[in-house]
Structure formats: C-alpha cells, structure tokens
Amino acid sequence: MTSPASPIWHPFTQHALTPDFPLVTHGEGAWLETKDGKLLDAISSWWVITHGHRHPRIVDAIKKQADALDQVIFANFTHQPAEDLARGLIEIVPPGLAHVFYSDSGSTSVEVALKMALGFWKNTGQARTKILALEHAYHGDTVGTMSAGARGVFNAAYDPLLFDVIRLPFPQGRGCAVLAALEDAAKDAAALIVEPLILGAGGMLTYDAELLRKMHALCKRHGTLFIADEVMTGFGRTGTLFACEQAGITPDILCIAKGLTGGSLPLAATLCTPQIFDAHYSTDRSRTFFHSSSFTANPIACAAACANLEIWRDEPVRERIAALAGAQEDRLAPFRADPRFADVRRLGTIAALDLKVPDPGYLAGLGPQLAAFFLERGVLLRPLGNTIYVMPPYCTTAAELGLVYDGIRAAAEKFA
Numbered sequence: 001m002t003s004p005a006s007p008i009w010h011p012f013t014q015h016a017l018t019p020d021f022p023l024v025t026h027g028e029g030a031w032l033e034t035k036d037g038k039l040l041d042a043i044s045s046w047w048v049i050t051h052g053h054r055h056p057r058i059v060d061a062i063k064k065q066a067d068a069l070d071q072v073i074f075a076n077f078t079h080q081p082a083e084d085l086a087r088g089l090i091e092i093v094p095p096g097l098a099h100v101f102y103s104d105s106g107s108t109s110v111e112v113a114l115k116m117a118l119g120f121w122k123n124t125g126q127a128r129t130k131i132l133a134l135e136h137a138y139h140g141d142t143v144g145t146m147s148a149g150a151r152g153v154f155n156a157a158y159d160p161l162l163f164d165v166i167r168l169p170f171p172q173g174r175g176c177a178v179l180a181a182l183e184d185a186a187k188d189a190a191a192l193i194v195e196p197l198i199l200g201a202g203g204m205l206t207y208d209a210e211l212l213r214k215m216h217a218l219c220k221r222h223g224t225l226f227i228a229d230e231v232m233t234g235f236g237r238t239g240t241l242f243a244c245e246q247a248g249i250t251p252d253i254l255c256i257a258k259g260l261t262g263g264s265l266p267l268a269a270t271l272c273t274p275q276i277f278d279a280h281y282s283t284d285r286s287r288t289f290f291h292s293s294s295f296t297a298n299p300i301a302c303a304a305a306c307a308n309l310e311i312w313r314d315e316p317v318r319e320r321i322a323a324l325a326g327a328q329e330d331r332l333a334p335f336r337a338d339p340r341f342a343d344v345r346r347l348g349t350i351a352a353l354d355l356k357v358p359d360p361g362y363l364a365g366l367g368p369q370l371a372a373f374f375l376e377r378g379v380l381l382r383p384l385g386n387t388i389y390v391m392p393p394y395c396t397t398a399a400e401l402g403l404v405y406d407g408i409r410a411a412a413e414k415f416a
C-alpha cells in the first residue's frame with residue numbers, strides 16, 4: 001500500500017474514504033502485479049487494455065519509435081507513424097470515413113467531433129447549433145463532453161458551465177419514444193451523438209442494432225450529423241471491430257480512443273466524411289479547423305497504434321474475442337436465474353449484472369464496498385453503483401473468468 005501522505009489527487013477517488021491503495025508495479029496479459037500480490041485485471045484497466053498488458057509487438061514498436069522520433073509539432077508537419085496509422089484506420093472503419101484528426105483522449109476526440117459538427121454548419125452557412133444526446137449518456141469529463149453526457153452528482157457543481165442539449169429517451173424498451181423524439185428534434189439540429197449499442201459509464205445499458213440503424217437513418221433523412229462515440233466500444237469490445245458494423249451504418253463522425261493503442265499509450269482519433277472536411281477546406285483562413293493539443297499525433301503513441309492494427313491483421317483477435325464472449329456467457333448463465341441479480345446482460349466481451357440492494361444509488365457507496373471486496377480476492381472490478389460489469393482483456397481465459405464470477409457469487413452472499 002502507498003503512503004497516505006502521497007501528494008497525488010486521484011481521479012474519481014474520495015481520498016477521505018480510501019486513504020491508500022495498491023501500488024502497481026507490473027502488467028502481463030490479464031494480470032497486474034502490486035507490491036502485495038497479483039490482481040486479475042477484469043476491467044482492462046478502465047476499459048483500455050484490449051489484447052492484454054504489454055503485448056510484445058506493441059512494446060517493441062514503442063521502443064523502436066522512441067529511438068527515432070519522440071515528439072514533433074503536428075501543425076504543418078507530419079511523420080510516418082501518423083501517416084501509416086491514418087491509412088490503416090481508413091481501411092478498417094465503416095466505409096465512407098476519409099479523414100483522421102488526432103488528439104489524445106476519448107474526451108478530446110468527442111470535443112473535436114462536436115467542434116467539427118458546429119464548424120460544418122457554420123462553414124456551410126446554415127444556422128444549426130443544437131446537439132442531441134441520449135439519456136444516461138457518458139462522453140467524457142471535459143466541459144463540452146459533460147454537457148453532452150447525463151447530468152447528475154458527477155457534474156452538478158459545474159452545471160453553470162454546461163451548454164444545453166436536447167436529451168432523447170434511452171432507446172431500449174422505448175424504441176418508439178426515442179424515434180419520435182428524434183423525429184421532432186432532428187429537423188434543425190446540428191448533430192446527434194450516441195454511444196452505439198451500449199452506454200458504458202451510464203451503467204452498461206444495451207440497446208439493439210436495429211434501433212441504432214433507425215436513429216442513423218432518421219438523422220440522414222433530416223441532414224443531422226450522426227456522431228458515433230466508439231471510445232469504449234471500438235476495437236472489438238462488442239464482438240465486432242466497431243459497434244456501428246452491427247447496424248451496417250457509417251457515422252458522419254467517429255470517435256475512437258481507449259483501445260486504439262491496445263491501451264498502451266494515450267491516443268485518440270476523430271474520423272469524418274469528406275463532406276465535413278470539405279466544409280473546412282478553403283483558402284479562407286477563417287474556415288480552418290481551430291483545434292490542437294500539444295501532443296496531437298505523438299509519434300510513439302501512433303507507432304503503438306500501428307502495432308495494434310498489425311495485431312488485428314496478423315493474429316486471431318476475432319477468434320479470441322469470440323472465445324471470450326462465449327466464456328463470459330457460460331459464466332454468466334447461472335446468474336440469469338439468480339433472484340439476487342437483475343438485468344443480467346452481455347454484449348460481445350462485456351458482461352454486466354445488477355445486484356439487488358435496497359439503496360443502489362451511487363452515493364450509497366455500494367460500488368466502492370464491492371470493489372474493495374473483490375480487491376481482497378485478487379480481482380480488479382469497479383462496479384458502477386450496484387451494477388457489476390466484467391470487461392477483461394481478450395487474452396483472459398475461462399479459468400481466469402472463473403475467479404471473477406466466484407467473486408461475484410461471494411459478493412452476493414455478503415451484500416444482497
């Protein structure tokens with residue numbers, strides 16, 4: 001355990017309730033090593049690690065690139081890893097996306113998407129500025145992304161800074177409601193932003209590909225830009241490389257981050273159609289896309305992402321994903337009949353279930369209690385309130401999953 005005297009202020013952490021935490025020293029495959037023992041990384045280190053920790057090809061690519069070029073300004077300069085990665089991405093994303101804008105986190109990829117959408121409408125001389133978003137959405141923790149995300153305890157203090165969006169009902173079970181609300185609002189909206197098929201931080205809430213397809217078709221009919229935030233779902237999580245594939249749609253703007261480098265380094269990309277790029281393409285400098293961050297397209301991060309694409313190309317990643325999805329289903333199945341749980345669900349490699357408790361609210365603190373309970377058993381899980389979800393790296397074996405689900409069973413004995 002670390003010293004409580006550490007000067008670090010950790011993210012989403014109430015230091016008064018957890019004065020010290022494990023000091024992690026190594027990562028290998030699905031495992032983390034701490035000063036006190038081993039931990040099974042059942043949430044892929046906050047949803048980012050796809051193939052496993054320290055995949056040798058990614059590690060090699062990082063070492064090699066660090067020896068050649070560490071960082072360079074990306075405005076009016078370029079470098080080979082960024083060029084190779086952009087071409088590689090265009091080949092694998094849904095067809096029709098033609099341009100790649102780099103940034104360095106999921107939140108910034110979404111901020112970029114929102115700015116691209118507004119820039120498109122401004123530069124084409126049309127007064128569309130409204131953003132549509134789903135109930136329970138999560139798009140990040142910067143001011144723009146909090147605005148698009150659900151409002152609650154997480155952002156109440158910052159509410160005066162947040163811009164208004166038009167909130168649409170969560171699709172599943174109320175498909176007609178979301179489509180009716182969208183039909184109403186889409187006519188003069190700038191863009192709809194969605195997490196395709198599954199809302200992550202909002203509680204691992206799933207909805208059908210058919211509803212996704214219909215929302216997309218409706219936006220298309222009204223000329224409203226469709227932004228797919230695949231920051232969590234991208235790179236295989238939902239069973240396909242991108243969740244949009246399951247609906248057969250190409251968004252106008254696609255956000256990717258977490259799994260882009262296999263989870264090894266921070267890097268994000270916002271991809272868009274020629275239409276959006278062309279609206280900014282002009283000899284008139286006032287039409288420039290005015291966005292950058294210092295580390296845009298960091299060469300080492302881009303090299304890691306190129307290695308990730310090679311892994312997808314050369315290794316049986318899809319088979320691993322199918323095997324993990326099957327193993328998740330096998331372990332999850334008994335819980336479907338367990339009255340202590342509700343909404344037992346799975347999408348691709350992601351499994352989730354809600355522990356029935358009298359007060360499931362976030363501030364009730366069940367999440368941290370459950371997390372501490374799993375930690376004691378050598379399993380890293382971080383429940384969202386009473387929603388326990390399992391989102392492990394693709395190298396995780398059925399036996400390793402057994403440890404996770406034994407822990408969940410034991411948690412039910414203790415907490416339900």
Ligand SMILES: *Cc1c(COP(=O)(O)O)cnc(C)c1O
Pocket residue numbers: 105106107108110138139140141195200201229230231232233257258
């Ligand atoms: C994690 C996440 C983000 C934010 O990504 P960061 O890299 O944490 O900024 C945005 N959208 C979705 C759907 C996410 O899951």
